[in-house]
Amino acid sequence: MTQVPASPSIENRTFDEIRIGESAALARTLSRADIELFAVMSGDVNPAHLDEEFARTSKFSDIVAHGMWGGALISTVLGTQLPGAGTIYLGQNLRFLRPVMLGDTVTVTLTVQEKDSGKRRIVFDCLCVNQHGQPVITGSAEVIAPAAKISRPRIVLPEVRLIDKYARYRELLAKTRALAAVTAVVAHPCDEASLSATVEAAKAGLIKPVLVGPAAKIRAIASAAALDISSFTLVEAAHSHDAAEKAVRLVAAGDAEILMKGSLPTDELMDAVTARTGGLRTRRRMSHVYVMDVPSYPRPLLITDAALNIDPSLSDKRDIVQNAIDLAIVLGVDTPKVAILSAVETVDPRLRSTMDAAALCKMAQRGQITGGVLDGPLAFDSAVSQSAALAGQVASPVAGQADILLVPDLTSGSMLAKQLLYLADSQAAGIVLGARAPVILTDCSDNLLRRLASCAVALLLAHHYRTSPP
CATH class of the missing domain: 3.10.129.10 (Hotdog Thioesterase)
Structure with missing residues (x-):
């Protein structure tokens, strides 16, 4: 034989x-x-x-x-x-x-x-x-x-890598299974993408939508797309600015626990959210987190801040890090590992991001940042690859196993997140933290999966905020 x-x-x-x-x-x-x-x-x-x-x-x-x-x-x-x-x-x-x-x-x-x-x-x-x-x-x-x-x-076969785009999404939904849907105000859902995502999120038991915008226009979009919104509450608003203000007021009054962006520009919604009167401010700086599912990375990866804070100060970064740590804990990470990114792993006074990284690590040692393990400065490769860290002789409790990536500024964060989305076949949920309620910021290019994942994250936060308000 x-x-x-x-x-x-x-x-x-x-x-x-x-x-x-x-x-x-x-x-x-x-x-x-x-x-x-x-x-x-x-x-x-x-x-x-x-x-x-x-x-x-x-x-x-x-x-x-x-x-x-x-x-x-x-x-x-x-x-x-x-x-x-x-x-x-x-x-x-x-x-x-x-x-x-x-x-x-x-x-x-x-x-x-x-x-x-x-x-x-x-x-x-x-x-x-x-x-x-x-x-x-x-x-x-x-x-x-x-x-x-x-x-x-003998022919050498190509390496086959199986990518299940929905595995971590299913895990995320599983975390919400025992939770009741909460009321979510959707500001100006005046395109098919945002309206259909709202309908699907309601079907999935994630939210109970309240639609704020020109009612006749919303009904026309729903009719053209064969979307059933008959069970949703509609609040009339003349235009997108009006929709943003009314949506924020509903959340501020306690009539809803989630705020969700529709088809209006992000700055219009965030102007209403950050308004000193009638907004959703807390004592903490607001920041955005991408909850990334990167197929080649063995765990969810949080990237912050890639959407709100253009050039955050050291004080801003302290809040941004704490926001992300708090979210990671809600998502089930016991002690999140935070990699503070820069171009190098050494502290250089000429490179502000390295100085901020050193200061943030010391702040964590002094209890000014809690709940996670911080290290930095770390280059991106050392943050996500243990072999790269070993090759660079970087001894770190975070290197190669980061749960959170703190980027130096919005430009670098946006480029990093979008490179992962478009070149690494990743998915992402987007959420704003530091407000009195979770704020879902969707992008016009977001597919249905990303929008539903964002709703799932917001639902987990909404229930958490009931006992631990931000």
Whole structure:
């Protein structure tokens, strides 16, 4: 019996070389990645293979492999071992006797049963057994074996990285499952994107919307997009400035617990939020946080401030850091690690961001910033990569495992966040902290997923603020 060769080349067995009773085998252990890759390749998204909740109610009480995953292993033996390169697959007859579960090791054995010299056809007996020796697949396969000897370099396969864009979003929604929806005022939802996101957030049980804006215009947009807003409260506002002021007043009066930006410009809404009379100010500086889902990073990543504070002072940065730490704790991070970003890891009086980083770390040591672990200055690579930190001889409790990235200014923060969004296939929820209620700032380019994730973050904060007001 032959096994998968360790050789860097593939060499076949010709028809004349193969003997009755000869066999070849390989063994594979089923992983979740195997199931997901097979589903992506085949389009077979049967929930029995992918949905844990559904699978628990099925006959086997757990996720099982696609039946043809085992069939594909049979094809692997035929195409790479026996007969190998040059084989033409004619037919296959299989019976599936037992499910293959996650973690099962399947050994595929093909044995030559018949040879037809006139047509160079060979029939193989196929047997797949699990790690307990129990048959999971039996059957036969018929091929045309190659006549000529072939030896070729083994192809080096490209690396495949599976990206589940919705995994952390599902985790975020799971945190909100036990929470009741709260009233959210949506300021000037006068485009389809903001209105449809509001409808979907209400369907998901995240918010109870109050729409503030020109009622006739909002109803026309809803009608054109086939959106049902009949259960929503509408508050008439003449224009976007009026909508922003009325929306903020509703939150300030306690009639709503979340403020959500619609299609009006950010500065119009924030002018109303930060107004000294009738606004939503607290004693802390307001700041914006992107809650990023970066597929290549092993944990959620918070970036602040990339939307509100243009060139924050040291005092501003203290509040910005504390806001982000408080949010991270609400999201379930016990002791958030904060990387204070700069271009270098050494303190240089000529580079203000390094001086601010050193001061913020000392402020944390003195209890002026609480709840997290701070370190800086740190370059971006050292903040998110332990190997980069080691290569640069950066000894840090934060390096390579940052939960929060504090950027030097709005320009660098905006560029960093958008590079991750557009070049790293990331997702982001956006929220304003330091106000009397969570403020959802959406961008015109935000997709539905980002908008719903922002609503989920706001819901978690709203319930937290009931017992710990900002």
